[in-house]
Amino acid sequence: MRVTLAGVPELPEVESVRRQLAPELTGRRVVSLWWDPHPEQRFSDVALLEGRRIERVTRRGKYLVCPLDEDLELVLHLGMTGSFSFGPADAYARARFGLDDGRELVFRDPRRFGRVSVVEAGDYAGIPTLAALGPEPLSDDFDVDAFAAALRRSNAPVKAALLGQRLVAGVGNIYADEALWRTRIHPASRRVGPGRARALHAAIREVLAESIEREGTTFRDYQMVNGDSGRNAPFLSAYGQAGLPCPRCGTAMRKTVVAQRGTTYCPRCQRT
Template identity: 50%
Template sequence: MPELPEVETTRRRLLPLLLGRRILALDHGDPKRYRHTEKARGKRVEGLSRRGKFLLLELSEGLEAVIHLGMTGGFRLERTPHTRLVFRLDQGALFFHDPRRFGRIWVVERGDYREIPLLTRLGPEPLSEDFRFPTFWEELRRSAKPLKALLLEQRLAAGVGNIYADEALFRARLSPFLKGKEVEKEEAKRLFLALKAVLAEAVALGGSTLSDRSYQQPDGLPGGFQERHAVYGRAGLPCPACGTPIAKDVVAGRGTHFCPRCQPQRPRPRSKR
């Protein structure tokens, strides 16, 4: 699923193509996935921002198109066999490509997210000034969930998914199974900084394009951060830090990659008899 770096890269590539353009129509045949799109007809694009994994297309007359790419969604400059929706513009067109059909688009009054409750529950943007260590630390201390699960929930940091959770935990040298309340303050600081660093690097490199190539930039170019993956997708390969084979397990229902030596699990304290 496209995460913060992939969605932010998409936003940056789309902005010059959309800003100031008038939408003639959003053409599709799936009103359950693409909601209220008739409201966008004739509206001008006034901006394009991102919140977590959502794109927010600001339209004239107080409207907004909220776009979630799902697992395999993305924009292309040309029609593909998996084009599900077409942005017909006063100059040209953009094509929403989505092989697995999990992407969604809603056209709503700006800021009215009653149909998209996740948008109202997102934590701070990890590359913004709103991402502050004291709040991050307090959230960790209150939770008995594993770190990997906490990162995926979107409350600690919006936009983090499976790839960047694994990579940040590796850089912070923390086990994905370690519970939030078990983390020491210095360890939490390492994770906080690792999240910021990993995400910033991934954005600079255009995100991660995996072997299935489901994520590409709108012009068809791949991202580049996959070349820097230390653990994600590398089960059985040597850890770049110590040479130990990368392990894969399941946390919160998601495949999780880690180095058993660099990210050791802490021994459980013995119960007193």
């Protein structure tokens, strides 16, 4: 079985990019600006960035959030294939930010799913997922009892709940499959009791923290600012492993669709 894999940036990948960008961008001023006007709705008020100073480079879930002077914020989402580099721009460059140190930060995004917005600080009305984003999974705000209660209230498949960004921020297709595999929960399960919720809470933290240590998962598209790949791919147990033996029980891993997303799980270990 052959599966096409992209390796979309999720929390560990965005955090790895953030760690590389922060020292380069903090304190820099944007002195020139270009962006591809297509598709128009993925670039919002970007012109406001001209002349602004980047105060910090932070992250919420899969969003990069850069406070600017003048009480503005630059909000970036890498979509499926977004990446940054300090030039040179190629045919897939969607935005170019000229800095006051003479360098140019290039936002490259072949599939154009990324988004760039400049907003008044904290005003996420135009970015609804960010406005309603759940707690950071690696912070104390990610409360196990609140998570368990929210899962109990949810009638959606547990994987859909994880991807929804409201119960917890930053989990995407890769780490949802990994955390569910570790806790032996079937991705389509609509009933997750407190014991399994507690285990899932811990597993989400583990898979994300381990991947951050390895600077993320690279299949093809994701790369860091310096062009390096993440090193987490060889450690995946579920995502992309369809047809291969389950690392726990040896049963062939199965691929299905849950929440309109490709989903790999062990049909023997993972029970609803």
